[in-house]
Amino acid sequence: MKKLTYEKIDLDVYTETLDNGLRVFLCKIPRNEIHARMTALFGGSTLKFKLKGDAEFTKVPAGIAHFLEHKMFDKKDYDPLKIYEGNGASANAFTTEFITSYHFTGANNFFDNLNNLLKCVHEPYFTDENVLKEKGIISQEKKEDLDSVYYIVHDKALINTFKNLDYKNTVLGSLEDIASITKEDLYNTYNTFYHPSNMILTISGDINIDETIKFIKNYYSKHDFGAPKEIEIKEEQEPKEVVKESEIIYKDNQTKEIYINYKIKKENKLNDRYLSRVYMNIYLAMKFSGLSELSDMTAKDTNFLSGINARMEEVGDFYILSFNVTVKDNTDKVIKFIDDTLKDMNFDRHRFDLIKKANLNSLILSTENTGEICSMIVNQIRIYDKLMTDMHFKLFSLDFDLFKKFIQGIDLSNRCVVILESKKSD
Amino acid sequence: MKYKKFDLGNYNLYTIVTDRFKTIDLKINIRIEKKKEYDKYIPMLWRMLVSTSSKYGSLKEINEAAVDIYDPYYGIRFISSGKQDVLSLFATFVNEKYTEKGMNEKNIKFLADFIFNPKIINNGFDNEMFEAKKEKLIDYYLSTKDYPREYADSRFHEEMTVFDYKEYSLDEIIELTRSLTSTELYDFYKKVINEGKLDIFISGNIDPLKMKEIFEKNIKFAGKYHEDPVHVFNQTVYNKEPNIVIDNSSNVQSNLIVGCKTLDMTDYERKYVSLLYSWILGGGMNSLLNQTVREKNSLCYYIYTNRVNLLSILKIYAGINGEDFDKTYRLIKEEMKNVENGNFSNDLLESVKNTYYNSLIGIEDNQNDLLNSFISEVYGVSDNMDVRREMMEKVTMEDIMNFAKKTHIDTVYLLKGDRS
Numbered sequence A: 001m002k003k004l005t006y007e008k009i010d011l012d013v014y015t016e017t018l019d020n021g022l023r024v025f026l027c028k029i030p031r032n033e034i035h036a037r038m039t040a041l042f043g044g045s046t047l048k049f050k051l052k053g054d055a056e057f058t059k060v061p062a063g064i065a066h067f068l069e070h071k072m073f074d075k076k077d078y079d080p081l082k083i084y085e086g087n088g089a090s091a092n093a094f095t096t097e098f099i100t101s102y103h104f105t106g107a108n109n110f111f112d113n114l115n116n117l118l119k120c121v122h123e124p125y126f127t128d129e130n131v132l133k134e135k136g137i138i139s140q141e142k143k144e145d146l147d148s149v150y151y152i153v154h155d156k157a158l159i160n161t162f163k164n165l166d167y168k169n170t171v172l173g174s175l176e177d178i179a180s181i182t183k184e185d186l187y188n189t190y191n192t193f194y195h196p197s198n199m200i201l202t203i204s205g206d207i208n209i210d211e212t213i214k215f216i217k218n219y220y221s222k223h224d225f226g227a228p229k230e231i232e233i234k235e236e237q238e239p240k241e242v243v244k245e246s247e248i249i250y251k252d253n254q255t256k257e258i259y260i261n262y263k264i265k266k267e268n269k270l271n272d273r274y275l276s277r278v279y280m281n282i283y284l285a286m287k288f289s290g291l292s293e294l295s296d297m298t299a300k301d302t303n304f305l306s307g308i309n310a311r312m313e314e315v316g317d318f319y320i321l322s323f324n325v326t327v328k329d330n331t332d333k334v335i336k337f338i339d340d341t342l343k344d345m346n347f348d349r350h351r352f353d354l355i356k357k358a359n360l361n362s363l364i365l366s367t368e369n370t371g372e373i374c375s376m377i378v379n380q381i382r383i384y385d386k387l388m389t390d391m392h393f394k395l396f397s398l399d400f401d402l403f404k405k406f407i408q409g410i411d412l413s414n415r416c417v418v419i420l421e422s423k424k425s426d
Numbered sequence B: 001m002k003y004k005k006f007d008l009g010n011y012n013l014y015t016i017v018t019d020r021f022k023t024i025d026l027k028i029n030i031r032i033e034k035k036k037e038y039d040k041y042i043p044m045l046w047r048m049l050v051s052t053s054s055k056y057g058s059l060k061e062i063n064e065a066a067v068d069i070y071d072p073y074y075g076i077r078f079i080s081s082g083k084q085d086v087l088s089l090f091a092t093f094v095n096e097k098y099t100e101k102g103m104n105e106k107n108i109k110f111l112a113d114f115i116f117n118p119k120i121i122n123n124g125f126d127n128e129m130f131e132a133k134k135e136k137l138i139d140y141y142l143s144t145k146d147y148p149r150e151y152a153d154s155r156f157h158e159e160m161t162v163f164d165y166k167e168y169s170l171d172e173i174i175e176l177t178r179s180l181t182s183t184e185l186y187d188f189y190k191k192v193i194n195e196g197k198l199d200i201f202i203s204g205n206i207d208p209l210k211m212k213e214i215f216e217k218n219i220k221f222a223g224k225y226h227e228d229p230v231h232v233f234n235q236t237v238y239n240k241e242p243n244i245v246i247d248n249s250s251n252v253q254s255n256l257i258v259g260c261k262t263l264d265m266t267d268y269e270r271k272y273v274s275l276l277y278s279w280i281l282g283g284g285m286n287s288l289l290n291q292t293v294r295e296k297n298s299l300c301y302y303i304y305t306n307r308v309n310l311l312s313i314l315k316i317y318a319g320i321n322g323e324d325f326d327k328t329y330r331l332i333k334e335e336m337k338n339v340e341n342g343n344f345s346n347d348l349l350e351s352v353k354n355t356y357y358n359s360l361i362g363i364e365d366n367q368n369d370l371l372n373s374f375i376s377e378v379y380g381v382s383d384n385m386d387v388r389r390e391m392m393e394k395v396t397m398e399d400i401m402n403f404a405k406k407t408h409i410d411t412v413y414l415l416k417g418d419r420s
Helices: A062-072 A080-086 A110-122 A128-146 A149-161 A175-180 A181-194 A210-222 A273-288 A294-300 A331-343 A350-365 A370-384 A389-398 A400-407 B034-039 B044-049 B059-068 B103-116 B127-146 B148-159 B170-179 B182-195 B206-220 B267-282 B286-295 B322-340 B346-363 B367-378 B385-394 B398-403
Strands: A001-006 A011-017 A023-028 A034-040 A048-051 A090-095 A100-106 A199-203 A231-233 A246-251 A256-265 A310-316 A320-326 A415-422 B002-007 B012-017 B022-034 B073-081 B084-094 B197-206 B241-249 B254-262 B301-306 B313-320 B407-415
Touching: A011 A210, A023 A210, A023 A370, A034 A110, A048 A181, A048 A310, A062 A090, A062 A100, A062 A128, A062 A181, A080 A090, A080 A110, A080 B346, A100 A110, A100 A370, A110 A210, A128 A149, A128 A181, A128 B286, A128 B313, A149 A246, A149 A256, A181 B170, A199 A370, A256 A331, A273 A310, A273 A320, A273 A331, A273 A350, A273 A370, A273 A389, A273 A400, A294 B059, A294 B127, A320 A331, A331 A415, A331 B346, A350 A389, A350 A400, A350 B059, A350 B084, A389 A400, A389 B182, B002 B206, B012 B206, B012 B367, B022 B103, B022 B182, B034 B044, B034 B170, B044 B073, B044 B084, B044 B103, B044 B127, B059 B398, B073 B103, B073 B322, B084 B182, B084 B367, B103 B197, B103 B206, B127 B148, B127 B182, B148 B241, B148 B254, B148 B313, B148 B407, B197 B367, B254 B322, B267 B286, B267 B301, B267 B313, B267 B322, B267 B346, B267 B385, B267 B398, B286 B301, B286 B313, B286 B322, B313 B322, B322 B398, B322 B407, B346 B367, B346 B385, B346 B398, B398 B407
Parallel strands: A023 A199, A246 A415, B012 B197, B241 B407
Antiparallel strands: A001 A011, A011 A023, A034 A100, A034 A199, A048 A231, A090 A100, A256 A320, A256 A415, A310 A320, B002 B012, B022 B084, B022 B197, B073 B084, B254 B313, B254 B407, B301 B313
16 A cells, blocks of 8 residues: 655555556544445446446436435445444435535444445345335425524525536435436446445545455455446536526525525635635635634625525535525625625635634644544545645645736626525415 | 534633544634523523624624635524533534635634624624614514413413523513613623633544644633533422413314423432433333323324433423313323333333434444533533443343333413314
């Protein structure tokens, strides 16, 4: 295995790519428990795909990745969760727009748990009956979102922001999508995306590196998955404009919920994706974090029932800056305030230095927890296709003038606003 | 792991030395006996303490000062612990070994000031911030209906009598909050300081004597020394015919809460048997309720038990379709009966025990868990970790069946959704 060291934060990661293409990352830290996570690079925003050589693209219903995640725990003659629980381990799985992860945390019977994890993700068992049963369960999961004021505006904003990208669909899909999923859809997506070459295995905690990689290799020596598969995701051309600039939804709510997406076409100003992302996040922190004037304003202005939550996501060729806030009234004024704040290109060097210090601190905190270490590795492989072992140096070397140059001139003209108004719907 | 207790006159300082973390965890806890009339002050007090400062003029300045000392993560809450309410400041900060010398003391001083040195003007809290926080809190109460799970829980607690008094309804608490003044809140703060029992807990790669010196130098606590208070509250009565309350809403999903009381709970049951009962009934994915209500009948996505052992109550939460209420409630009662009759496998009992043993090992992996575990020992509501494992091994299927026989459904609340 190859040893990689994250500079300045006392973190070593051992890595190897197996013959079948599986990428393995092992990290020993002084904890009693071990966290292991198997991640498929397949999430809720991929709906059209084919294997290299196939003539046609396959189109699957939204929510398929999440449905698949649920179904991977159903087996013909054993229950993976029972095995984990029998070993005293906790286990779960989750699906995002980009990935699906299966994980366990436990202190005992590590190899039995690891064997269980690998079997769980490599042994599909879908029947018409067990697919039907799952529809009732997942529909209830979806119904909770349909009652959530946050998800109502968030989900509508996705649809109003993207015309062609499948990112516009929610990870769970709609109730209709869930109802339409078949056993065949599940096998089709499984066979495409759950080949080891499209997966990442990350393990962190009290492990013996040599014994662990030996065990993993031994497991895969008994299972032939064929040659690594080349997957082609259908690339859709996405216009830089949003689909719909403004929409009001009515619900018998006590408060008003606002969700705003700024759709920003990427310009390759820095030629460094990591730094570009960091600078975009610093931009939001400069204007909307507790270090901005906003913290006192939202604390004292009684119209604000929450702070202004700001986040950045990279979707295809776009940065999406999203804002969510709960207010009593005056939604237009609040939306204008967010817009003005974002477009104000005056930046304070002292605040920049404080945010830089806070980022370096967060980096140290993120290595305290076995699960967070696995998350960090998975995210870096997904986004950069490598471990960012020089993160500390990059964060330490952030440059105020370069930051200003990167941010200034950013196109904030494409914006979508969704408001949940507190009125009775018809 | 080395534990040390320092008697600092009117309070105790507890240190835990461990070299497994790059961070230090701190908890400053003040316990006061739970009283109905305190409920109007509690939500306002922690909100004021965490957002004002006698030293800094604004929240922005507080936040800047925090980043300047390497950005500690912190918060203040009142935590319910049986018959006690605990005003708790909790914080995690990077050990100065990874930042700069002197930062540990600076962090402790910065954090302790929130509790011991609040911003007071004219014998009351900062009135401008107080009025803003009060209005926001009232709006928060008024908007609870927008958050179905939260609203259902709030309504459930209006219906189920847990203490020897009936808790305030949402309408009552709104009116009481409306009439509260910053001077009254400051009087309550002084009461908490004067009558509360203060304990400070700190863990990490630290020198206990140095910590003692830092706290002695930086904390001026005006309260008196108090004996350890009692946390346990016993249930003596329950509704023999469960009180079933159904409210209609315009939500899609229906939120069900089944509230149970256990009578005559022994100390052994409270610490051990109740946990296994709760996990067997509605803990993990293999629990009886998950297997029956979710997996076999596809009635829900979530169903779980929530045990409040210091109050001898247990709640079962589920998100279902409104029309499935009768069926779900029947299945819940059947599964409770199954535990009572011992109709659960020994494998399930062993696996929940294994989960418990694993959680004991896992406590040392997380400083917050480590501190909480130690605090529960100091508060007398848990045994030490060695005893815990030993005692849990002794729990039998009969113990769980007997416990189940003493556990009764008292109140059932359904927030029924009718939007398709």
